Amino acid sequence: MTDDQTSPAVTVTLESGPAGSGSIDDFELFYARRALDRFRIRLGREGVLDLLAADIEEGNAFLRDCARASDGAFTAGTTVLAVGGLTSAAFLTWMDAAFAGKDERPLLAAHPEHYAMGADGIGARVVENIGPHVCSFYMGGWGTAAMAWAEDAAELLPESEFPRKMSSNLFLEDGTVVGRALIQFGDTADGFTANLTVYFPTSCPQDVLDHHLRHYAVEFRNWIVAAAAAQV
Known part of the structure; x- marks a missing residue:
């Protein structure tokens, strides 16, 4: 079923049978x-x-064309998650360990469209869907000269409320910057708020951005749940 389709006017309710909730x-x-x-x-x-080799080639060509047509201009979108029962420090400690580890399965398990995650000779490689396109790209970290854009981003939140921040360019193997990410975490009384912003070239269709905001919600929710389970 596509996002534009509606389900038939029928309801099915589970009355009994399976054990458990x-x-x-x-x-x-x-x-x-x-x-x-x-x-x-x-x-x-x-x-x-x-x-997925052919899909990746096609997906990367799509992103490369969008980046060239947009001439360095990006459109931003943000997903916000409210988390209870876990601190941002505990979550980020788990995330750092997961990305540094040799077992990519905890990272892949967070989303059905995660295909590969891990470092290689270029950097931190991610193979996942960007909208309907399977893409292979790399990420770079906060604090480098290439991340200067983040210091002036309209989406940047106050340091006092969101002290834990990470930014990254998303770039192809040939160095073409095809996106950006800015994630910011602020602790609350019972957990933390995750402010997750992604940037895509302005020539990308709106549905590519919309899908990635959903992608963020799924993957970060599952990573957070996994981090919490690791604390037990």
């Missing part, structure tokens, strides 16, 4: 994740990348 949607999500994890394990990292 959860809706039919919860059951389906569990089985979908289990099946996806099986394919990832059986194919292996290189197998997944080989399978």
Whole structure:
């Protein structure tokens, strides 16, 4: 079903049968994740990348064309998550360890359209969907000269309220900058707020940005839940 389609006017309610709590949607999500994890394990990292090689070439060409047509101009969108029961420091400690580790499975598990994550000779490589396009890009960290744009970003929040910040360019293997990311965390009385901003070239269709804001919500929610589980 596409985003533009509507479901038929029919309802299905689970009255009894399965033990434990959860809706039919919860059951389906569990089985979908289990099946996806099986394919990832059986194919292996290189197998997944080989399978998606043509898709990646097409997706990267799309981003490259958008970047060139936009001539350095970007459009921003932000997803905001309210988190209870975990501090931003605990979450970021888990994230740092996950990205530094050799096992990419905790990172991949956060979203069905995560295909590869990990460092190589160029930097931190991410292979995932950008809108409908499968893309392979790299990320760079806060504090480098290339990140000067973040210091003047309209989306930058007060240091006093959001002291933990990370920014990155998203760039292809040939160095073409195809996006940006600015993530900011501020602690609250019972947890923290995650302010997640992504930037894409202005010539990208709006649905590419819209989909990535949903992508952010899914992946960060699942990373946060995994970080919390690791504290137990």
